Amino acid sequence: xxxxxxxxxxASCGVAFMRAGAIVAERSLLQSRGHAETLMPLLEEFRHxxxxxxxxxxxxxxxxxxxxxxxxxxxxxAARAIALPTAAAIVGLTSLEVLAAEAMERTSPVTTGAVAxxxxxxxxxxxxxxxxxxxxxxxxxRLVAIDEAARLIDGVAGVLCGDGAPLVATHLAAPRVIVxxxxxxxxxxxxxxxxxxxxxxxARRGLSAFRRPPRPLYLRSxxxxxxxxxxxxx
Amino acid sequence: xxxxxxETSCDETAAAIVDSDRRIRADVVHLQLADHQPYGxxxxxxxxxxxxxxxxxxxxxxxxxAALPWSAIDGxxxxxxxxxxxxxxxxxxxxxxxxxxxxxxxxxxxHLEGHALSARLVADAPFPYLLLLISGGHCQLLIVEGVGxxxxxxxxxxxxxxxxxxxxxxxIGLGYPGGPAIERxxxxxxxxxxxxxxxxxxxxxxxxSFSGLKTAVRHLVHDLAPSGTTVSAVxxxxxxxxxxxxxxxxxxxxxxxxxxxxxxxxxxxxTLVVAGGVAANxxxxxxxxxxxxxxxxxxxxxxxxxxxxxxxxxAWAGVERLTLGQRDPLTAxxxxxxxxxxx
Numbered sequence: 300x301x302x303x304x305x306x307x308x309x310a311s312c313g314v315a316f317m318r319a320g321a322i323v324a325e326r327s328l329l330q331s332r333g334h335a336e337t338l339m340p341l342l343e344e345f346r347h348x349x350x351x352x353x354x355x356x357x358x359x360x361x362x363x364x365x366x367x368x369x370x371x372x373x374x375x376x377a378a379r380a381i382a383l384p385t386a387a388a389i390v391g392l393t394s395l396e397v398l399a400a401e402a403m404e405r406t407s408p409v410t411t412g413a414v415a416x417x418x419x420x421x422x423x424x425x426x427x428x429x430x431x432x433x434x435x436x437x438x439x440x441r442l443v444a445i446d447e448a449a450r451l452i453d454g455v456a457g458v459l460c461g462d463g464a465p466l467v468a469t470h471l472a473a474p475r476v477i478v479x480x481x482x483x484x485x486x487x488x489x490x491x492x493x494x495x496x497x498x499x500x501x502a503r504r505g506l507s508a509f510r511r512p513p514r515p516l517y518l519r520s521x522x523x524x525x526x527x528x529x530x531x532x533x
Numbered sequence: 534x535x536x537x538x539x540e541t542s543c544d545e546t547a548a549a550i551v552d553s554d555r556r557i558r559a560d561v562v563h564l565q566l567a568d569h570q571p572y573g574x575x576x577x578x579x580x581x582x583x584x585x586x587x588x589x590x591x592x593x594x595x596x597x598x599a600a601l602p603w604s605a606i607d608g609x610x611x612x613x614x615x616x617x618x619x620x621x622x623x624x625x626x627x628x629x630x631x632x633x634x635x636x637x638x639x640x641x642x643x644h645l646e647g648h649a650l651s652a653r654l655v656a657d658a659p660f661p662y663l664l665l666l667i668s669g670g671h672c673q674l675l676i677v678e679g680v681g682x683x684x685x686x687x688x689x690x691x692x693x694x695x696x697x698x699x700x701x702x703x704x705i706g707l708g709y710p711g712g713p714a715i716e717r718x719x720x721x722x723x724x725x726x727x728x729x730x731x732x733x734x735x736x737x738x739x740x741x742s743f744s745g746l747k748t749a750v751r752h753l754v755h756d757l758a759p760s761g762t763t764v765s766a767v768x769x770x771x772x773x774x775x776x777x778x779x780x781x782x783x784x785x786x787x788x789x790x791x792x793x794x795x796x797x798x799x800x801x802x803x804t805l806v807v808a809g810g811v812a813a814n815x816x817x818x819x820x821x822x823x824x825x826x827x828x829x830x831x832x833x834x835x836x837x838x839x840x841x842x843x844x845x846x847x848a849w850a851g852v853e854r855l856t857l858g859q860r861d862p863l864t865a866x867x868x869x870x871x872x873x874x875x876x
Contacts, residue, residue: 339629339863379589380630384603521578
Protein backbone atom coordinates (compact mmCIF):
# COMPACT_ATOMS: atom_id res chain seq x y z
CA UNK A 300 0.00 0.00 0.00
CA UNK A 301 1.32 3.43 -0.98
CA UNK A 302 0.92 6.31 1.44
CA UNK A 303 1.89 9.95 0.89
CA UNK A 304 2.36 12.06 4.02
CA UNK A 305 1.98 15.86 4.06
CA UNK A 306 2.62 18.17 6.99
CA UNK A 307 2.41 21.96 7.02
CA UNK A 308 0.66 22.43 10.37
CA UNK A 309 3.56 23.89 12.35
CA ALA A 310 7.00 25.30 11.60
CA SER A 311 8.05 22.82 8.94
CA CYS A 312 6.87 21.81 5.50
CA GLY A 313 7.39 18.08 5.08
CA VAL A 314 6.51 15.17 2.81
CA ALA A 315 7.19 11.43 2.98
CA PHE A 316 6.36 8.47 0.78
CA MET A 317 5.78 4.92 1.96
CA ARG A 318 5.59 1.93 -0.37
CA ALA A 319 4.45 -1.51 0.79
CA GLY A 320 4.92 -0.67 4.45
CA ALA A 321 8.41 0.80 4.09
CA ILE A 322 9.39 4.45 4.02
CA VAL A 323 11.01 5.27 0.68
CA ALA A 324 12.03 8.83 1.44
CA GLU A 325 11.12 11.98 3.31
CA ARG A 326 11.87 15.67 2.90
CA SER A 327 11.30 18.63 5.22
CA LEU A 328 12.01 22.31 5.17
CA LEU A 329 12.06 24.23 8.43
CA GLN A 330 9.85 27.27 7.89
CA SER A 331 6.97 28.73 9.81
CA ARG A 332 5.46 30.65 6.87
CA GLY A 333 5.03 30.29 3.13
CA HIS A 334 3.66 26.73 3.10
CA ALA A 335 1.17 27.66 0.35
CA GLU A 336 4.07 28.55 -1.94
CA THR A 337 6.43 25.77 -0.85
CA LEU A 338 4.40 22.58 -0.40
CA MET A 339 3.49 21.73 -3.99
CA PRO A 340 6.88 22.57 -5.57
CA LEU A 341 8.54 20.50 -2.80
CA LEU A 342 6.13 17.62 -3.39
CA GLU A 343 6.67 17.67 -7.16
CA GLU A 344 10.45 17.67 -6.75
CA PHE A 345 10.10 14.83 -4.26
CA ARG A 346 7.85 12.91 -6.68
CA HIS A 347 10.44 13.17 -9.45
CA UNK A 348 13.15 11.94 -7.08
CA UNK A 349 11.19 9.02 -5.65
CA UNK A 350 9.16 8.19 -8.74
CA UNK A 351 5.81 7.70 -7.03
CA UNK A 352 2.64 8.27 -9.04
CA UNK A 353 -0.37 10.07 -7.61
CA UNK A 354 -2.74 7.52 -9.15
CA UNK A 355 -1.07 4.69 -7.20
CA UNK A 356 -1.72 6.29 -3.80
CA UNK A 357 -4.01 4.32 -1.49
CA UNK A 358 -3.96 6.98 1.20
CA UNK A 359 -2.74 10.44 2.07
CA UNK A 360 -1.68 11.12 5.67
CA UNK A 361 -2.01 14.73 6.79
CA UNK A 362 -1.62 16.68 10.04
CA UNK A 363 -4.96 18.33 10.84
CA UNK A 364 -3.65 20.60 13.64
CA UNK A 365 -3.24 22.11 16.08
CA UNK A 366 -0.83 24.57 14.50
CA UNK A 367 -1.09 27.74 12.46
CA UNK A 368 -4.57 28.21 10.97
CA UNK A 369 -3.18 28.87 7.49
CA UNK A 370 -0.74 25.96 7.69
CA UNK A 371 -3.45 23.52 8.75
CA UNK A 372 -5.53 24.54 5.73
CA UNK A 373 -2.63 24.28 3.25
CA UNK A 374 -2.00 20.61 4.10
CA UNK A 375 -5.67 19.70 4.23
CA UNK A 376 -6.53 21.55 1.00
CA ALA A 377 -3.69 19.78 -0.82
CA ALA A 378 -4.68 16.37 0.59
CA ARG A 379 -8.34 16.86 -0.32
CA ALA A 380 -7.40 18.01 -3.84
CA ILE A 381 -5.06 15.07 -4.49
CA ALA A 382 -7.77 12.71 -3.21
CA LEU A 383 -10.33 13.99 -5.75
CA PRO A 384 -9.04 12.39 -8.97
CA THR A 385 -7.13 9.57 -7.23
CA ALA A 386 -9.90 8.54 -4.79
CA ALA A 387 -7.19 8.06 -2.15
CA ALA A 388 -8.34 7.86 1.45
CA ILE A 389 -7.23 10.67 3.77
CA VAL A 390 -5.96 9.84 7.24
CA GLY A 391 -5.87 12.89 9.48
CA LEU A 392 -3.60 12.85 12.54
CA THR A 393 -2.94 15.54 15.09
CA SER A 394 0.42 17.27 14.88
CA LEU A 395 0.81 16.50 18.61
CA GLU A 396 0.49 12.72 18.24
CA VAL A 397 3.18 12.81 15.56
CA LEU A 398 5.46 14.75 17.92
CA ALA A 399 4.74 12.23 20.70
CA ALA A 400 5.65 9.33 18.40
CA GLU A 401 9.04 10.88 17.73
CA ALA A 402 9.66 11.52 21.42
CA MET A 403 8.92 7.85 22.13
CA GLU A 404 11.25 6.76 19.39
CA ARG A 405 14.06 8.95 20.73
CA THR A 406 13.69 7.84 24.35
CA SER A 407 12.94 4.16 23.78
CA PRO A 408 12.45 2.16 25.86
CA VAL A 409 10.07 4.49 27.67
CA THR A 410 9.43 3.45 31.21
CA THR A 411 7.47 6.47 32.26
CA GLY A 412 4.08 5.52 30.88
CA ALA A 413 3.18 8.40 28.57
CA VAL A 414 4.48 11.30 26.54
CA ALA A 415 3.02 14.79 26.65
CA UNK A 416 3.31 16.71 23.40
CA UNK A 417 2.99 20.42 24.14
CA UNK A 418 3.17 23.35 21.74
CA UNK A 419 3.15 27.04 22.52
CA UNK A 420 -0.29 28.56 21.79
CA UNK A 421 0.77 32.04 23.03
CA UNK A 422 -1.05 34.20 25.58
CA UNK A 423 -0.19 31.86 28.45
CA UNK A 424 -1.71 28.84 26.76
CA UNK A 425 -0.47 25.63 25.19
CA UNK A 426 -1.84 22.89 22.97
CA UNK A 427 -1.53 19.59 24.79
CA UNK A 428 -2.02 15.92 23.98
CA UNK A 429 -0.84 12.94 26.05
CA UNK A 430 -0.12 9.63 24.34
CA UNK A 431 0.72 6.33 26.10
CA UNK A 432 3.51 3.97 25.07
CA UNK A 433 0.72 1.74 23.79
CA UNK A 434 0.11 4.59 21.27
CA UNK A 435 -3.33 5.23 22.75
CA UNK A 436 -4.27 8.79 23.57
CA UNK A 437 -4.55 9.43 27.32
CA UNK A 438 -5.56 13.08 27.04
CA UNK A 439 -7.14 14.31 23.79
CA UNK A 440 -5.61 17.32 22.03
CA ARG A 441 -6.78 20.51 23.73
CA LEU A 442 -5.98 24.17 24.35
CA VAL A 443 -5.20 24.85 28.03
CA ALA A 444 -3.50 27.40 30.26
CA ILE A 445 0.12 26.54 31.07
CA ASP A 446 -0.54 25.78 34.77
CA GLU A 447 -3.58 23.69 33.83
CA ALA A 448 -1.37 21.68 31.45
CA ALA A 449 1.08 21.07 34.30
CA ARG A 450 -1.75 19.87 36.56
CA LEU A 451 -3.06 17.53 33.84
CA ILE A 452 0.24 15.82 33.11
CA ASP A 453 1.58 15.65 36.68
CA GLY A 454 2.02 11.99 37.52
CA VAL A 455 0.83 10.97 34.03
CA ALA A 456 3.60 11.80 31.58
CA GLY A 457 7.29 11.54 32.36
CA VAL A 458 8.50 12.65 28.96
CA LEU A 459 7.65 15.96 27.31
CA CYS A 460 8.23 17.34 23.83
CA GLY A 461 7.31 20.31 21.67
CA ASP A 462 8.13 24.02 21.92
CA GLY A 463 5.63 24.41 24.77
CA ALA A 464 7.32 21.76 26.93
CA PRO A 465 9.80 24.13 28.65
CA LEU A 466 6.91 26.48 29.53
CA VAL A 467 5.03 23.70 31.31
CA ALA A 468 8.12 22.04 32.84
CA THR A 469 8.77 25.06 35.06
CA HIS A 470 5.39 24.44 36.70
CA LEU A 471 6.20 20.82 37.54
CA ALA A 472 7.70 19.77 40.87
CA ALA A 473 9.79 16.87 39.59
CA PRO A 474 12.19 17.36 36.68
CA ARG A 475 11.08 15.84 33.38
CA VAL A 476 12.83 14.65 30.27
CA ILE A 477 12.24 17.09 27.41
CA VAL A 478 12.92 15.49 24.06
CA UNK A 479 14.28 17.84 21.39
CA UNK A 480 16.08 17.53 18.09
CA UNK A 481 19.81 16.86 18.25
CA UNK A 482 20.28 20.60 17.68
CA UNK A 483 18.30 21.36 20.82
CA UNK A 484 15.42 22.82 18.79
CA UNK A 485 11.86 21.74 19.51
CA UNK A 486 10.48 18.77 17.59
CA UNK A 487 8.43 19.40 14.44
CA UNK A 488 6.03 16.75 13.06
CA UNK A 489 8.06 14.08 11.26
CA UNK A 490 6.52 13.22 7.86
CA UNK A 491 8.04 9.72 8.13
CA UNK A 492 6.27 9.06 11.44
CA UNK A 493 3.10 10.65 10.09
CA UNK A 494 3.09 8.04 7.30
CA UNK A 495 3.85 5.22 9.75
CA UNK A 496 1.09 6.26 12.16
CA UNK A 497 -1.34 6.45 9.25
CA UNK A 498 -0.33 2.94 8.14
CA UNK A 499 -0.98 1.75 11.72
CA UNK A 500 -4.38 3.39 11.76
CA UNK A 501 -5.30 1.80 8.42
CA ALA A 502 -4.09 -1.61 9.66
CA ARG A 503 -6.29 -1.27 12.73
CA ARG A 504 -9.43 0.26 11.24
CA GLY A 505 -9.30 -0.57 7.54
CA LEU A 506 -9.03 1.81 4.60
CA SER A 507 -12.80 2.20 4.37
CA ALA A 508 -12.82 4.00 7.74
CA PHE A 509 -11.10 6.95 6.04
CA ARG A 510 -13.37 7.61 3.08
CA ARG A 511 -14.62 10.89 4.52
CA PRO A 512 -11.95 13.59 4.54
CA PRO A 513 -10.89 14.68 8.04
CA ARG A 514 -11.79 18.12 9.35
CA PRO A 515 -9.26 20.69 10.52
CA LEU A 516 -8.51 20.77 14.25
CA TYR A 517 -7.98 24.44 15.08
CA LEU A 518 -8.85 24.14 18.82
CA ARG A 519 -9.45 27.87 18.74
CA SER A 520 -12.40 29.87 17.46
CA UNK A 521 -11.82 32.49 14.78
CA UNK A 522 -10.92 35.86 16.26
CA UNK A 523 -14.11 37.58 15.13
CA UNK A 524 -14.57 40.35 17.65
CA UNK A 525 -14.00 43.08 15.09
CA UNK A 526 -16.14 42.52 12.01
CA UNK A 527 -14.43 43.56 8.77
CA UNK A 528 -16.14 45.11 5.81
CA UNK A 529 -16.95 43.25 2.64
CA UNK A 530 -14.36 44.81 0.41
CA UNK A 531 -11.38 43.78 -1.62
CA UNK A 532 -8.15 45.71 -1.43
CA UNK A 533 -7.28 47.25 -4.83
CA UNK B 534 -9.91 23.09 -24.28
CA UNK B 535 -11.69 22.48 -20.97
CA UNK B 536 -10.64 24.36 -17.82
CA UNK B 537 -11.62 23.93 -14.18
CA UNK B 538 -11.89 27.25 -12.33
CA UNK B 539 -11.79 27.88 -8.57
CA GLU B 540 -12.79 31.05 -6.70
CA THR B 541 -12.25 31.65 -2.95
CA SER B 542 -11.25 35.31 -2.71
CA CYS B 543 -14.09 36.51 -0.48
CA ASP B 544 -17.17 34.84 1.04
CA GLU B 545 -18.25 32.70 -1.91
CA THR B 546 -16.73 29.29 -2.57
CA ALA B 547 -17.09 28.43 -6.24
CA ALA B 548 -16.02 25.87 -8.83
CA ALA B 549 -16.84 25.87 -12.55
CA ILE B 550 -15.90 24.09 -15.75
CA VAL B 551 -15.76 26.11 -18.96
CA ASP B 552 -14.56 25.22 -22.46
CA SER B 553 -12.94 27.27 -25.21
CA ASP B 554 -16.22 27.18 -27.18
CA ARG B 555 -17.66 29.39 -24.41
CA ARG B 556 -19.82 26.68 -22.94
CA ILE B 557 -20.22 26.65 -19.17
CA ARG B 558 -20.24 22.92 -18.47
CA ALA B 559 -20.74 23.35 -14.72
CA ASP B 560 -21.01 26.28 -12.33
CA VAL B 561 -21.50 25.71 -8.60
CA VAL B 562 -21.36 28.25 -5.79
CA HIS B 563 -21.58 27.92 -2.02
CA LEU B 564 -22.76 31.14 -0.39
CA GLN B 565 -21.48 31.73 3.14
CA LEU B 566 -23.82 34.66 3.82
CA ALA B 567 -25.39 33.07 6.94
CA ASP B 568 -21.95 32.34 8.47
CA HIS B 569 -21.05 36.03 8.44
CA GLN B 570 -24.39 37.74 9.04
CA PRO B 571 -24.04 37.89 12.87
CA TYR B 572 -20.85 39.94 12.41
CA GLY B 573 -22.36 42.43 9.95
CA UNK B 574 -19.68 41.74 7.36
CA UNK B 575 -17.25 39.13 6.10
CA UNK B 576 -14.90 37.70 8.75
CA UNK B 577 -11.75 36.53 6.91
CA UNK B 578 -10.97 33.56 9.21
CA UNK B 579 -14.56 32.31 9.11
CA UNK B 580 -14.52 32.56 5.31
CA UNK B 581 -11.25 30.61 5.05
CA UNK B 582 -12.53 27.87 7.37
CA UNK B 583 -15.63 27.45 5.24
CA UNK B 584 -13.65 27.38 1.96
CA UNK B 585 -11.44 24.47 3.04
CA UNK B 586 -14.41 22.43 4.25
CA UNK B 587 -16.53 22.72 1.11
CA UNK B 588 -14.26 23.35 -1.88
CA UNK B 589 -13.43 19.71 -2.63
CA UNK B 590 -17.06 18.63 -2.59
CA UNK B 591 -17.99 21.60 -4.83
CA UNK B 592 -15.35 20.50 -7.35
CA UNK B 593 -16.71 16.94 -7.22
CA UNK B 594 -20.20 18.33 -7.84
CA UNK B 595 -18.99 20.39 -10.79
CA UNK B 596 -17.36 17.30 -12.33
CA UNK B 597 -20.60 15.35 -11.88
CA UNK B 598 -22.65 18.20 -13.35
CA ALA B 599 -20.35 18.40 -16.38
CA ALA B 600 -20.35 14.59 -16.69
CA LEU B 601 -16.65 14.66 -17.54
CA PRO B 602 -13.81 12.33 -16.59
CA TRP B 603 -10.81 13.94 -14.89
CA SER B 604 -8.73 13.24 -18.00
CA ALA B 605 -10.90 15.76 -19.89
CA ILE B 606 -9.60 18.69 -17.81
CA ASP B 607 -6.88 20.54 -19.77
CA GLY B 608 -5.93 23.05 -17.12
CA UNK B 609 -6.74 24.36 -13.66
CA UNK B 610 -7.36 28.08 -13.01
CA UNK B 611 -7.52 29.41 -9.45
CA UNK B 612 -8.00 32.95 -8.17
CA UNK B 613 -4.70 34.09 -6.61
CA UNK B 614 -5.81 37.62 -5.67
CA UNK B 615 -6.77 40.27 -4.86
CA UNK B 616 -8.89 39.39 -1.82
CA UNK B 617 -8.78 37.85 1.63
CA UNK B 618 -5.41 36.09 1.85
CA UNK B 619 -6.43 33.10 3.99
CA UNK B 620 -9.23 32.17 1.60
CA UNK B 621 -7.11 32.76 -1.50
CA UNK B 622 -4.52 30.29 -0.15
CA UNK B 623 -7.15 27.54 0.12
CA UNK B 624 -8.26 27.90 -3.49
CA UNK B 625 -4.77 28.37 -4.88
CA UNK B 626 -3.27 25.37 -3.04
CA UNK B 627 -6.25 23.26 -4.13
CA UNK B 628 -5.63 24.37 -7.72
CA UNK B 629 -1.92 23.63 -7.50
CA UNK B 630 -2.47 20.17 -6.02
CA UNK B 631 -5.09 19.31 -8.65
CA UNK B 632 -2.88 20.57 -11.47
CA UNK B 633 0.03 18.45 -10.18
CA UNK B 634 -2.13 15.37 -9.67
CA UNK B 635 -3.71 15.66 -13.13
CA UNK B 636 -0.37 16.65 -14.72
CA UNK B 637 -2.00 19.72 -16.24
CA UNK B 638 -0.95 23.39 -16.25
CA UNK B 639 -1.95 25.80 -13.46
CA UNK B 640 -3.01 29.37 -14.09
CA UNK B 641 -3.10 31.77 -11.12
CA UNK B 642 -5.82 34.25 -12.01
CA UNK B 643 -6.30 37.85 -10.95
CA HIS B 644 -9.94 38.04 -9.82
CA LEU B 645 -10.29 41.40 -11.58
CA GLU B 646 -9.03 39.87 -14.82
CA GLY B 647 -11.83 37.33 -14.42
CA HIS B 648 -14.35 40.20 -14.37
CA ALA B 649 -12.52 42.02 -17.18
CA LEU B 650 -12.60 39.06 -19.57
CA SER B 651 -16.03 37.68 -18.60
CA ALA B 652 -17.68 39.64 -21.46
CA ARG B 653 -15.78 37.45 -23.93
CA LEU B 654 -17.35 34.35 -22.38
CA VAL B 655 -20.83 35.58 -23.33
CA ALA B 656 -20.27 37.68 -26.48
CA ASP B 657 -17.81 38.47 -29.26
CA ALA B 658 -15.86 41.29 -27.69
CA PRO B 659 -12.72 42.00 -29.68
CA PHE B 660 -9.90 43.94 -28.01
CA PRO B 661 -9.61 46.76 -27.20
CA TYR B 662 -12.74 47.57 -25.21
CA LEU B 663 -13.60 49.97 -22.44
CA LEU B 664 -14.38 48.33 -19.09
CA LEU B 665 -16.36 49.80 -16.23
CA LEU B 666 -15.80 47.49 -13.25
CA ILE B 667 -18.27 48.19 -10.46
CA SER B 668 -18.46 45.89 -7.44
CA GLY B 669 -18.34 45.69 -3.66
CA GLY B 670 -14.58 46.17 -3.68
CA HIS B 671 -13.89 48.08 -6.88
CA CYS B 672 -14.87 50.99 -9.05
CA GLN B 673 -12.56 51.41 -12.02
CA LEU B 674 -12.49 52.39 -15.67
CA LEU B 675 -9.95 50.54 -17.78
CA ILE B 676 -9.07 49.95 -21.39
CA VAL B 677 -8.70 46.21 -21.94
CA GLU B 678 -6.08 46.00 -24.69
CA GLY B 679 -5.65 42.25 -24.54
CA VAL B 680 -5.27 39.33 -22.14
CA GLY B 681 -3.00 40.61 -19.37
CA UNK B 682 -2.89 44.11 -20.90
CA UNK B 683 -4.92 46.65 -18.97
CA UNK B 684 -4.65 50.42 -18.89
CA UNK B 685 -6.40 52.16 -16.05
CA UNK B 686 -8.15 55.45 -16.80
CA UNK B 687 -9.60 56.03 -13.36
CA UNK B 688 -10.49 54.46 -10.05
CA UNK B 689 -12.19 55.35 -6.79
CA UNK B 690 -10.14 57.50 -4.46
CA UNK B 691 -12.01 56.18 -1.40
CA UNK B 692 -14.95 53.73 -1.27
CA UNK B 693 -16.06 51.26 -3.91
CA UNK B 694 -19.52 51.83 -5.35
CA UNK B 695 -20.92 48.53 -4.06
CA UNK B 696 -19.63 49.40 -0.61
CA UNK B 697 -21.62 52.68 -0.79
CA UNK B 698 -24.75 50.68 -1.67
CA UNK B 699 -24.18 48.39 1.34
CA UNK B 700 -23.57 51.27 3.74
CA UNK B 701 -26.57 53.30 2.59
CA UNK B 702 -28.78 50.20 2.81
CA UNK B 703 -27.61 49.71 6.39
CA UNK B 704 -28.31 53.38 7.23
CA ILE B 705 -31.90 53.16 6.03
CA GLY B 706 -32.48 49.74 7.57
CA LEU B 707 -32.55 47.65 4.41
CA GLY B 708 -29.95 45.06 5.45
CA TYR B 709 -27.15 43.24 3.63
CA PRO B 710 -26.39 42.89 0.74
CA GLY B 711 -27.49 46.42 -0.03
CA GLY B 712 -27.47 46.48 -3.84
CA PRO B 713 -30.67 44.56 -4.59
CA ALA B 714 -32.42 46.07 -1.53
CA ILE B 715 -31.74 49.66 -2.63
CA GLU B 716 -32.80 48.94 -6.19
CA ARG B 717 -36.11 47.48 -4.97
CA UNK B 718 -36.82 50.33 -2.53
CA UNK B 719 -35.90 52.96 -5.13
CA UNK B 720 -38.63 51.78 -7.49
CA UNK B 721 -41.32 53.54 -5.47
CA UNK B 722 -39.14 56.40 -4.22
CA UNK B 723 -39.03 60.07 -5.27
CA UNK B 724 -35.43 60.86 -6.12
CA UNK B 725 -36.10 64.59 -6.42
CA UNK B 726 -37.20 64.91 -2.78
CA UNK B 727 -33.61 65.18 -1.51
CA UNK B 728 -30.62 67.03 -2.83
CA UNK B 729 -27.41 65.00 -2.48
CA UNK B 730 -23.88 65.90 -3.63
CA UNK B 731 -22.63 64.42 -6.90
CA UNK B 732 -18.96 63.75 -6.10
CA UNK B 733 -16.46 64.28 -8.94
CA UNK B 734 -19.23 65.12 -11.43
CA UNK B 735 -18.11 67.63 -14.03
CA UNK B 736 -14.46 67.28 -13.11
CA UNK B 737 -11.93 66.17 -15.73
CA UNK B 738 -10.63 62.61 -15.59
CA UNK B 739 -12.23 59.30 -14.71
CA UNK B 740 -11.76 58.96 -10.94
CA UNK B 741 -14.62 58.29 -8.53
CA SER B 742 -15.37 59.18 -4.92
CA PHE B 743 -18.23 57.90 -2.79
CA SER B 744 -17.32 58.60 0.82
CA GLY B 745 -18.73 62.16 0.80
CA LEU B 746 -21.99 60.88 -0.63
CA LYS B 747 -22.17 58.26 2.08
CA THR B 748 -21.65 60.95 4.74
CA ALA B 749 -24.34 63.15 3.17
CA VAL B 750 -26.78 60.22 3.34
CA ARG B 751 -25.85 59.64 6.99
CA HIS B 752 -26.67 63.27 7.85
CA LEU B 753 -29.90 63.07 5.87
CA VAL B 754 -30.97 59.91 7.67
CA HIS B 755 -30.12 61.52 10.99
CA ASP B 756 -32.44 64.45 10.16
CA LEU B 757 -35.23 62.10 9.08
CA ALA B 758 -35.00 59.82 12.08
CA PRO B 759 -33.08 61.33 14.98
CA SER B 760 -31.74 59.52 18.03
CA GLY B 761 -31.70 55.87 17.17
CA THR B 762 -35.12 55.59 15.51
CA THR B 763 -35.36 54.09 12.03
CA VAL B 764 -36.58 55.92 8.96
CA SER B 765 -40.08 55.19 7.66
CA ALA B 766 -40.55 52.95 4.64
CA VAL B 767 -41.51 55.96 2.52
CA UNK B 768 -38.43 57.91 3.61
CA UNK B 769 -36.24 54.85 2.99
CA UNK B 770 -37.60 54.54 -0.55
CA UNK B 771 -37.03 58.22 -1.25
CA UNK B 772 -33.46 58.12 0.11
CA UNK B 773 -32.75 54.95 -1.89
CA UNK B 774 -34.06 56.59 -5.07
CA UNK B 775 -32.09 59.79 -4.47
CA UNK B 776 -28.90 57.86 -3.75
CA UNK B 777 -29.30 55.60 -6.78
CA UNK B 778 -29.94 58.61 -9.02
CA UNK B 779 -26.70 60.21 -7.81
CA UNK B 780 -24.74 57.02 -8.46
CA UNK B 781 -26.25 56.83 -11.96
CA UNK B 782 -25.30 60.47 -12.65
CA UNK B 783 -21.75 60.00 -11.39
CA UNK B 784 -21.16 56.72 -13.24
CA UNK B 785 -22.53 58.30 -16.42
CA UNK B 786 -20.37 61.42 -16.05
CA UNK B 787 -17.12 59.54 -15.35
CA UNK B 788 -17.80 56.92 -18.02
CA UNK B 789 -18.53 59.67 -20.57
CA UNK B 790 -15.04 61.08 -19.95
CA UNK B 791 -13.56 57.59 -20.35
CA UNK B 792 -15.47 57.04 -23.61
CA UNK B 793 -14.07 60.30 -24.94
CA UNK B 794 -10.51 59.18 -24.15
CA UNK B 795 -11.16 55.72 -25.55
CA UNK B 796 -12.61 56.98 -28.86
CA UNK B 797 -9.55 59.18 -29.49
CA UNK B 798 -7.67 55.92 -30.07
CA UNK B 799 -10.16 54.98 -32.82
CA UNK B 800 -10.91 51.40 -31.69
CA UNK B 801 -12.16 49.27 -34.63
CA UNK B 802 -15.31 48.11 -32.80
CA UNK B 803 -16.01 50.49 -29.93
CA THR B 804 -17.48 48.55 -27.03
CA LEU B 805 -18.28 49.32 -23.40
CA VAL B 806 -18.25 46.36 -21.03
CA VAL B 807 -19.85 46.77 -17.61
CA ALA B 808 -18.92 44.05 -15.09
CA GLY B 809 -19.00 43.42 -11.35
CA GLY B 810 -21.88 42.89 -8.94
CA VAL B 811 -23.25 46.46 -9.23
CA ALA B 812 -23.79 45.87 -12.98
CA ALA B 813 -26.81 43.79 -11.92
CA ASN B 814 -28.64 47.08 -11.12
CA UNK B 815 -31.12 47.64 -13.99
CA UNK B 816 -31.44 51.42 -13.48
CA UNK B 817 -27.68 51.93 -13.69
CA UNK B 818 -27.47 49.59 -16.66
CA UNK B 819 -30.16 51.51 -18.56
CA UNK B 820 -28.38 54.85 -17.99
CA UNK B 821 -25.06 53.43 -19.15
CA UNK B 822 -26.69 51.81 -22.15
CA UNK B 823 -28.17 55.09 -23.39
CA UNK B 824 -24.81 56.78 -22.79
CA UNK B 825 -23.05 54.11 -24.85
CA UNK B 826 -25.65 54.41 -27.62
CA UNK B 827 -25.27 58.20 -27.78
CA UNK B 828 -21.54 57.76 -28.37
CA UNK B 829 -21.94 54.91 -30.85
CA UNK B 830 -20.62 52.20 -28.53
CA UNK B 831 -22.03 48.73 -28.19
CA UNK B 832 -22.59 47.78 -24.54
CA UNK B 833 -22.04 44.29 -23.15
CA UNK B 834 -23.13 43.38 -19.64
CA UNK B 835 -22.62 39.75 -18.61
CA UNK B 836 -25.69 38.19 -16.95
CA UNK B 837 -25.96 38.74 -13.15
CA UNK B 838 -24.72 35.22 -12.41
CA UNK B 839 -21.42 36.13 -14.13
CA UNK B 840 -21.29 39.63 -12.61
CA UNK B 841 -21.26 38.57 -8.98
CA UNK B 842 -18.32 36.47 -7.78
CA UNK B 843 -18.19 33.15 -9.62
CA UNK B 844 -15.72 30.56 -10.83
CA UNK B 845 -16.90 30.47 -14.47
CA UNK B 846 -15.15 33.79 -15.16
CA UNK B 847 -12.01 32.43 -13.48
CA ALA B 848 -12.12 29.29 -15.64
CA TRP B 849 -12.68 31.49 -18.71
CA ALA B 850 -9.70 33.72 -17.85
CA GLY B 851 -7.80 30.42 -17.60
CA VAL B 852 -8.95 29.44 -21.09
CA GLU B 853 -7.76 32.81 -22.43
CA ARG B 854 -4.36 32.59 -20.73
CA LEU B 855 -3.76 28.93 -21.63
CA THR B 856 -4.74 29.61 -25.25
CA LEU B 857 -1.86 32.10 -25.35
CA GLY B 858 0.47 29.48 -23.89
CA GLN B 859 0.66 31.20 -20.50
CA ARG B 860 0.86 29.17 -17.29
CA ASP B 861 2.09 29.74 -13.75
CA PRO B 862 4.59 27.84 -11.61
CA LEU B 863 3.50 25.93 -8.49
CA THR B 864 5.36 28.58 -6.47
CA ALA B 865 2.75 31.21 -7.47
CA UNK B 866 1.84 33.24 -4.37
CA UNK B 867 -1.60 34.30 -3.14
CA UNK B 868 -1.78 38.11 -3.16
CA UNK B 869 -4.09 40.20 -0.97
CA UNK B 870 -3.35 43.22 -3.15
CA UNK B 871 -2.93 42.82 -6.88
CA UNK B 872 -3.81 45.81 -9.05
CA UNK B 873 -4.82 44.93 -12.60
CA UNK B 874 -3.01 47.89 -14.06
CA UNK B 875 -0.22 50.09 -12.67
CA UNK B 876 -1.08 52.27 -9.70
